[in-house]
Amino acid sequence: MTTYISPTGNPEVWDKKPEGYFDxxxxxxNAHPEIVQQEFTDAIQKRLDGFxxxxxxxxxxxxxxxxxxxxxxxxxxxxxxxxxxxxxWDAAYAILGAVLAGARPMxxxxxxFAELPALQxxxxxxxxxxxxNTAGA
Numbered sequence: 001m002t003t004y005i006s007p008t009g010n011p012e013v014w015d016k017k018p019e020g021y022f023d024x025x026x027x028x029x030n031a032h033p034e035i036v037q038q039e040f041t042d043a044i045q046k047r048l049d050g051f052x053x054x055x056x057x058x059x060x061x062x063x064x065x066x067x068x069x070x071x072x073x074x075x076x077x078x079x080x081x082x083x084x085x086x087x088x089w090d091a092a093y094a095i096l097g098a099v100l101a102g103a104r105p106m107x108x109x110x111x112x113f114a115e116l117p118a119l120q121x122x123x124x125x126x127x128x129x130x131x132x133n134t135a136g137a
Contacts, residue, residue, distance in 0.1 A: 009035070029106065036106055037096065043109045044092050044116070048085055051119040060085050080122050087117045 001013045005022040009032070014021070022028040029036050048060040055077055057063035064085060066078030095112060098104045107115070 033100065037100075040092070040096060040106075040109070040112065044088065044112070047113065047116075047119070048088060051084070052081060055121065057081075076122055084117065084119055088119075091116050 001015060002017070003011050003013050004017050005025055005028040006012050007020045009025075009028055011025075012021075017023070022031065045060075049058075052058070052060045052063040055063065057066075057077075060081055063081035064078055066074040067082050069075040069078055092112070095104075095107065095115060099106045
């Protein structure tokens with residue numbers, strides 16, 4: 001018995017490879033770039049949103065709206081959120097572009113995350129999570 005990947009991407013065990021099935025998940029993923037691209041963008045967005053939530057914002061979008069706040073801490077965090085979001089997506093789309101151009105294989109999400117800019121709040125912008133900071137809530 002051998003495990004094959006079904007046309008819907010599920011591993012299944014068969015005596016003989018059924019028609020339309022794939023030998024490996026990598027082969028299936030190569031045949032479905034639209035699914036891989038959606039997983040890629042969803043995971044990166046979740047990473048950015050999770051980072052923003054460490055300071056009480058709903059997501060990276062709401063954190064970025066504070067870039068022109070009159071409150072110095074919120075302004076610094078908002079400006080950093082804009083910068084972090086832009087740098088992250090610039091790097092992510094460079095990776096995806098190279099993959100789609102065939103210049104490199106699709107890395108795992110952990111490998112992608114390792115290539116993205118580090119996310120760390122700027123000094124003096126409330127470096128410790130503060131439960132009273134509900135700016136994005």
